Amino acid sequence: MEKKGSREPEGEEQVRTWAELVLPWLAPPDLAAVASASKVLSSVAMAVSDRRASDASRGIERHPVPFLNPVDAQHYSYFLYARFPLFALPSPFAQPWGGRGPAPSDPSSLAALAFPPAAGGCACAPACASECPCSSGPEPGTELMMECGASCPCGLECRNRVSQGGISVRLRVVKHPQKGWGLHAAQFVKRGEFICEYAGEFLTTEEARNRQRIYDELASSGRFSPALLVVREHLPSGKACLRVNIDASKVGNVARFINHSCDGGNLAVILVRSPGSLLPRLCFFSAMDIQEDEELTFSYGSAKLRQYGQHCFCGSSVCYGMLPSEET
Numbered sequence: 179m180e181k182k183g184s185r186e187p188e189g190e191e192q193v194r195t196w197a198e199l200v201l202p203w204l205a206p207p208d209l210a211a212v213a214s215a216s217k218v219l220s221s222v223a224m225a226v227s228d229r230r231a232s233d234a235s236r237g238i239e240r241h242p243v244p245f246l247n248p249v250d251a252q253h254y255s256y257f258l259y260a261r262f263p264l265f266a267l268p269s270p271f272a273q274p275w276g277g278r279g280p281a282p283s284d285p286s287s288l289a290a291l292a293f294p295p296a297a298g299g300c301a302c303a304p305a306c307a308s309e310c311p312c313s314s315g316p317e318p319g320t321e322l323m324m325e326c327g328a329s330c331p332c333g334l335e336c337r338n339r340v341s342q343g344g345i346s347v348r349l350r351v352v353k354h355p356q357k358g359w360g361l362h363a364a365q366f367v368k369r370g371e372f373i374c375e376y377a378g379e380f381l382t383t384e385e386a387r388n389r390q391r392i393y394d395e396l397a398s399s400g401r402f403s404p405a406l407l408v409v410r411e412h413l414p415s416g417k418a419c420l421r422v423n424i425d426a427s428k429v430g431n432v433a434r435f436i437n438h439s440c441d442g443g444n445l446a447v448i449l450v451r452s453p454g455s456l457l458p459r460l461c462f463f464s465a466m467d468i469q470e471d472e473e474l475t476f477s478y479g480s481a482k483l484r485q486y487g488q489h490c491f492c493g494s495s496v497c498y499g500m501l502p503s504e505e506t
């Protein structure tokens with residue numbers, strides 16, 4: 179901590195200024211290595227780590243999402259933060275985190291520019307009415323919902339874009355001794371509220387299969403928590419299905435911390451479609467009233483598809499004992 183009134187020697191002040199700019203770009207192992215080089219670097223590295231621990235979203239979400247670790251000394255998990263899914267990792271693959279300046283830019287905010295909106299959408303501008311043709315669902319028994327989108331003339335303030343305004347409930351990321359980090363409610367959440375979208379990299383099925391093989395190996399040694407999700411949307415004919423692979427292991431949002439529960443958990447997973455978007459978005463809504471501090475969970479999949487052996491610690495009365503995993 180700097181003492182009021184006392185000035186650092188000029189050389190140290192310069193090192194501090196430089197360190198404040200550079201250290202937020204470093205991954206944890208490099209940050210730790212730099213910290214051991216001098217007192218000034220150590221104090222800047224500590225401040226960077228503290229700021230990182232105070233907000234997993236780096237200031238990109240409306241409310242900070244702090245890390246809480248009652249288990250060990252591990253600070254946080256390192257990944258690039260994006261609010262929406264991306265088709266390709268931004269280059270270079272880096273984002274400052276824990277600096278003193280303004281929030282870094284959200285790499286996923288550029289994604290929409292790369293894909294001009296297609297035709298379609300509603301014509302209810304300036305405001306969408308309750309009978310807007312884009313508004314539907316989720317119907318009981320289905321996991322599909324429609325919202326206005328890029329092809330609609332209405333803006334983000336439209337009432338039919340609940341899942342597009344970002345996260346509005348307060349959340350925190352809490353470490354569990356067996357499950358690793360998990361996402362928790364930091365306030366009471368009413369049933370049916372939008373929690374967050376599953377952001378990450380959209381992958382081709384071939385790339386998803388390749389990565390899954392590597393992740394399975396790393397996960398079985400306990401060194402890695404993969405966050406690759408495969409979602410299948412069955413078309414009305416029932417004959418075909420659209421497969422969406424989203425990998426939040428390197429880039430994603432707070433959804434990458436949501437753990438599995440064999441009883442289905444307290445979140446509903448809804449595919450949200452919008453005019454102008456080719457792919458559906460995977461969104462989480464609260465399936466029931468959720469109390470402050472409760473962990474947010476959903477079911478990763480069916481028990482029948484278990485292939486590799488990660489033990490499940492969901493603690494539910496119907497726990498199968500192993501995490502679901504399917505052959506991608």
Ligand SMILES: C[S@@+](CC[C@H](N)C(=O)[O-])C[C@H]1O[C@@H](n2cnc3c(N)ncnc32)[C@H](O)[C@@H]1O
Pocket residue numbers: 255356357358359360397402403404405406433434435436437438439488489490491492501
């Ligand atoms: C999407 S990540 C969830 C966040 C993860 N816990 C972390 O620390 O980053 C999925 C991984 O979390 C762990 N996990 C999730 N649910 C679990 C459960 N019920 N029991 C044990 N581990 C779990 C597994 O390692 C799984 O591969």
